[in-house]
Amino acid sequence: MSAPQKTIAQLAEEYGLAPNEYQVLLDRLGREPNQVELGVFSVMWSEHCSYKSSKTQLMKFPVTGERVICGPGENAGVIDIDDGDACIFKMESHNHPSYIEPYQGAATGVGGIMRDVFTMGARPVALLNALRFGDPSHEKSKRLVKGVVSGIGGYGNCVGVPTVAGETNFHKGYNGNILVNAMCVGLARADEIYYSAAPEAGHDVVYFGSKTGRDGIHGATMSSAEFDDESDAKRPTVQVGDPFAEKLLIEATLELMASGAVAAIQDMGAAGLTSSSVEMAGKGGVGVELDLDKVPQRETGMTAYEMMLSESQERMLAVLKPGYEDVGYRIFQKWGLDFAIIGKTTNTGHLVLKHHGDVVCDVPLAPLFDDAPLYDRPWVQPELQPRLDPAEVPAPESWNDAVLKVVACPDMASKRWIWEQYDRHVMADTLQDSSTGADAGVIRVHGTEKGLAVTSDCTPRYVQADPYEGGKQAVAEAWRNLTAVGSRPIAITDNLNFGNPQRPDIMGQIVRATDGMAEACRELDFPVVSGNVSLYNETNGVAIPPTPTVGAVGLLTNYDVTTGFGGAAEGDQLVLIGQTNGELGASIYLREVLGREDGAPPPVDLKLERKTGDFVRGLIEAGELTLVHDLSDGGLIGAAADIALASDVGIELNASSAAHAHAFLFGEDQARYLVAVADADALIAKAKDAGLHASVVGLVKGTDFASSGPKGELFRIPVAHVREFHEGWMPNWIEG
Amino acid sequence: MSAAVIVFPGSNCDRDCKVAVERSTGEQVQMVWHAETELPKGLDLIVLPGGFSYGDYLRCGAMAAQAPIMQAVKKAADDGVTVVGICNGFQVLCEAGMLPGALMRNSSLKYICKPISITVANGQTRFTSGYQGQREIVMTQGNADGNYFADAETLKRIEGEGQVVFRYVDNPNGSVGDIAGLQNERGNVLGMMPHPDRAFEAELGSADGATLFQSIYAAA
Numbered sequence: 001m002s003a004p005q006k007t008i009a010q011l012a013e014e015y016g017l018a019p020n021e022y023q024v025l026l027d028r029l030g031r032e033p034n035q036v037e038l039g040v041f042s043v044m045w046s047e048h049c050s051y052k053s054s055k056t057q058l059m060k061f062p063v064t065g066e067r068v069i070c071g072p073g074e075n076a077g078v079i080d081i082d083d084g085d086a087c088i089f090k091m092e093s094h095n096h097p098s099y100i101e102p103y104q105g106a107a108t109g110v111g112g113i114m115r116d117v118f119t120m121g122a123r124p125v126a127l128l129n130a131l132r133f134g135d136p137s138h139e140k141s142k143r144l145v146k147g148v149v150s151g152i153g154g155y156g157n158c159v160g161v162p163t164v165a166g167e168t169n170f171h172k173g174y175n176g177n178i179l180v181n182a183m184c185v186g187l188a189r190a191d192e193i194y195y196s197a198a199p200e201a202g203h204d205v206v207y208f209g210s211k212t213g214r215d216g217i218h219g220a221t222m223s224s225a226e227f228d229d230e231s232d233a234k235r236p237t238v239q240v241g242d243p244f245a246e247k248l249l250i251e252a253t254l255e256l257m258a259s260g261a262v263a264a265i266q267d268m269g270a271a272g273l274t275s276s277s278v279e280m281a282g283k284g285g286v287g288v289e290l291d292l293d294k295v296p297q298r299e300t301g302m303t304a305y306e307m308m309l310s311e312s313q314e315r316m317l318a319v320l321k322p323g324y325e326d327v328g329y330r331i332f333q334k335w336g337l338d339f340a341i342i343g344k345t346t347n348t349g350h351l352v353l354k355h356h357g358d359v360v361c362d363v364p365l366a367p368l369f370d371d372a373p374l375y376d377r378p379w380v381q382p383e384l385q386p387r388l389d390p391a392e393v394p395a396p397e398s399w400n401d402a403v404l405k406v407v408a409c410p411d412m413a414s415k416r417w418i419w420e421q422y423d424r425h426v427m428a429d430t431l432q433d434s435s436t437g438a439d440a441g442v443i444r445v446h447g448t449e450k451g452l453a454v455t456s457d458c459t460p461r462y463v464q465a466d467p468y469e470g471g472k473q474a475v476a477e478a479w480r481n482l483t484a485v486g487s488r489p490i491a492i493t494d495n496l497n498f499g500n501p502q503r504p505d506i507m508g509q510i511v512r513a514t515d516g517m518a519e520a521c522r523e524l525d526f527p528v529v530s531g532n533v534s535l536y537n538e539t540n541g542v543a544i545p546p547t548p549t550v551g552a553v554g555l556l557t558n559y560d561v562t563t564g565f566g567g568a569a570e571g572d573q574l575v576l577i578g579q580t581n582g583e584l585g586a587s588i589y590l591r592e593v594l595g596r597e598d599g600a601p602p603p604v605d606l607k608l609e610r611k612t613g614d615f616v617r618g619l620i621e622a623g624e625l626t627l628v629h630d631l632s633d634g635g636l637i638g639a640a641a642d643i644a645l646a647s648d649v650g651i652e653l654n655a656s657s658a659a660h661a662h663a664f665l666f667g668e669d670q671a672r673y674l675v676a677v678a679d680a681d682a683l684i685a686k687a688k689d690a691g692l693h694a695s696v697v698g699l700v701k702g703t704d705f706a707s708s709g710p711k712g713e714l715f716r717i718p719v720a721h722v723r724e725f726h727e728g729w730m731p732n733w734i735e736g
Numbered sequence: 737m738s739a740a741v742i743v744f745p746g747s748n749c750d751r752d753c754k755v756a757v758e759r760s761t762g763e764q765v766q767m768v769w770h771a772e773t774e775l776p777k778g779l780d781l782i783v784l785p786g787g788f789s790y791g792d793y794l795r796c797g798a799m800a801a802q803a804p805i806m807q808a809v810k811k812a813a814d815d816g817v818t819v820v821g822i823c824n825g826f827q828v829l830c831e832a833g834m835l836p837g838a839l840m841r842n843s844s845l846k847y848i849c850k851p852i853s854i855t856v857a858n859g860q861t862r863f864t865s866g867y868q869g870q871r872e873i874v875m876t877q878g879n880a881d882g883n884y885f886a887d888a889e890t891l892k893r894i895e896g897e898g899q900v901v902f903r904y905v906d907n908p909n910g911s912v913g914d915i916a917g918l919q920n921e922r923g924n925v926l927g928m929m930p931h932p933d934r935a936f937e938a939e940l941g942s943a944d945g946a947t948l949f950q951s952i953y954a955a956a
């Protein structure tokens with residue numbers, strides 16, 4: 001007995017359309033859609049494709065600037081990096097798939113973000129990733145970390161793009177929903193950027209790359225819903241990646257572009273053939289007609305619905321200039337990839353799909369493309385965690401234990417186990433990567449004296465405590481990291497990871513975090529050029545900590561003039577530039593040593609942030625600083641330990657005049673840099689002239705990591721012992 | 737010196753090799769597509785680059801060893817032309833039977849990317865003359881299948897003939913005899929897992945790789 005046929009209205013609900021949205025669809029169409037049409041509408045109107053809950057918030061971001069060539073709305077953002085060179089970059093999440101199938105989920109996340117970048121004409125030159133996993137003791141965590149890391153490595157290493165930087169956090173808030181945010185940075189010539197808008201009616205629409213199969217069907221819809229205990233059953237909606245095909249696709253696509261054949265191009269990402277054809281035609285204001293019989297297929301008997309909803313990887317759609325068909329065929333034959341003319345642009349304004357000679361879909365593009373439902377969802381002001389008075393926060397019972405706990409806690413411990421599995425040197429332009437002591441990855445702009453600095457940042461515990469300040473801090477820290485290597489911060493890409501926006505408290509996090517980010521971007525002249533939103537990151541009603549990840553790019557005009565935090569030498573003085581009030585709210589110290597997660601995050605004074613950063617960068621550019629490290633997680637202890645480990649030297653800190661030594665040493669006040677210099681007086685005088693606070697806080701000496709306090713020595717630990725703890729946590733945990 | 741880099745589908749260090757040889761020697765390098773059946777005339781050096789040729793979905797390098805151009809590479813090697821295989825290129829040379837032994841999955845079963853120290857085990861080769869007695873050099877490596885293996889008899893022979901060119905100081909992958917690079921009996925074909933093509937300028941962390949290409953240039 002077969003199951004009773006579902007009505008279209010029932011299917012609409014199953015495909016993720018809300019009843020009111022289905023009603024809008026009926027109004028726009030003037031009739032009931034068939035299954036293919038319903039599938040097309042439901043994915044285009046999914047949160048993933050339409051940004052329907054976040055669009056009004058994203059409008060707050062500054063998106064223009066002197067160096068912005070193309071802001072949000074295209075496959076990736078484009079910035080001007082002088083001499084006719086352009087840098088193209090974007091960050092994107094693959095959270096839901098990575099939780100369900102970590103290897104393929106993470107691998108295809110890397111593949112997808114690379115396609116966004118080379119679709120615009122850029123050669124991918126660097127990858128970053130921002131990962132958030134659940135509590136290390138959670139039963140799924142080890143398997144997820146292993147799967148995600150080998151997925152990222154397996155894909156990026158094979159394609160041959162170096163993975164140069166990233167961040168990894170662990171928190172029980174991600175037990176049911178991990179975050180895998182991947183960023184790709186590419187290089188192109190500024191006058192050879194490719195866009196997705198189809199130029200006019202009557203052009204050939206070509207499909208190239210891998211064949212279409214039944215994988216990933218309705219992946220975009222899956223990524224627009226919450227998880228429950230049955231989520232593992234969604235594995236079939238996860239796509240399968242083929243990095244070899246991606247490598248060939250990069251080379252073939254760039255060769256096709258160089259031949260002059262491409263009029264418009266769009267990769268097939270979420271919602272595959274549907275979103276790529278709708279985007280191209282919609283942006284170009286034309287119609288499009290596709291003959292699905294001509295779509296290269298991996299499996300037999302695929303229906304129109306399956307073909308349009310498939311998220312098979314490594315596929316592209318393009319509009320060719322007239323007369324270039326043979327050129328295209330030749331290039332793709334050389335690279336062994338499919339190349340097929342599957343339709344043409346029309347002047348009907350409709351998306352028309354034919355299959356086996358029948359018209360299986362004929363819908364107007366306008367409602368699909370720019371008439372998706374838009375929600376200004378109700379929200380409530382997030383409850384803010386009150387500020388902690390440093391005097392009220394206990395000092396550690398054992399200083400030695402506290403220091404070792406901080407440098408070896410899961411968030412702070414070395415991630416060598418992770419990044420040694422990533423090829424960080426292919427392309428032979430990597431100057432700074434995860435293994436070298438520097439606040440940002442640095443690569444050479446191939447064949448020039450310029451360098452690009454790249455970083456990815458967010459401190460979720462701050463955003464949880466105060467979404468507005470936390471949003472500001474994510475942007476400010478990215479800006480600070482780029483500054484600490486001497487680069488000029490140019491622009492950011494954002495990856496907004498939150499829970500269910502239909503809950504007013506979650507929507508409150510989204511509203512306030514984006515308010516803070518927008519404010520920071522304005523104050524720091526740091527526009528948003530691309531981004532991605534991932535909502536519904538919750539399981540059984542429990543949402544992730546709000547995690548608006550910021551990926552950022554800075555420019556070095558001469559890559560020889562850059563700084564890291566290795567190379568400190570015996571006798572160097574450590575100078576702290578910036579003001580320390582001892583902010584311990586939502587700090588690593590509070591969580592790891594005292595087991596508390598309360599308190600307000602350190603406030604971000606954006607004017608001070610800018611002034612301090614500009615001062616430090618000026619000194620780097622003048623060649624007066626060679627060792628710079630920003631202060632963030634773990635405060636002065638975290639930064640000084642990094643310098644000691646990277647330089648293999650001892651450091652003696654001095655907190656003898658601090659009112660509360662633990663607040664001074666562990667406080668996470670913002671807008672601060674730690675530098676090592678031979679002559680501190682000259683530097684302090686310069687800082688004073690600039691209206692900034694600076695003081696000597698320690699000395700490079702011997703082989704111990706130590707600090708004195710008001711009543712004598714607080715701790716003294718051999719650096720070798722610090723290293724053992726810092727390096728030991730991850731391998732002991734994951735291989736244990 | 738006339739040099740060429742072979743490009744297989746999935747090679748991803750082809751440009752790195754070209755740039756490394758060019759910047760180390762000042763000579764222009766040609767790129768040769770795997771489907772070609774003939775090499776440019778008068779070559780002094782052929783480089784098989786790193787990467788994942790044909791995706792390495794079969795054993796690493798096994799498909800590339802059967803590529804049309806490899807017949808010409810073998811013939812050139814027989815004629816005495818210098819051939820260097822780096823990383824995936826080393827795997828291709830073993831699979832093609834141009835070097836003895838095989839490369840297996842790393843003993844940790846993981847991809848390992850890191851700078852490593854290697855010793856020049858034989859300074860009297862056309863690849864190492866420029867090191868002039870310098871014993872320890874640094875290059876980075878990045879591979880999942882760099883664990884060199886040869887049976888005892890073969891090992892005895894290649895050790896006896898001085899075919900081991902580089903050895904790991906701190907063996908990262910379980911390679912027998914700490915072998916990081918070896919040459920054929922004739923001394924004109926070298927395979928190595930570490931990347932001289934990622935260590936040809938000090939700002940990349942090491943310029944020791946440049947010396948290798950300069951040695952070949954001097955011998956050409």
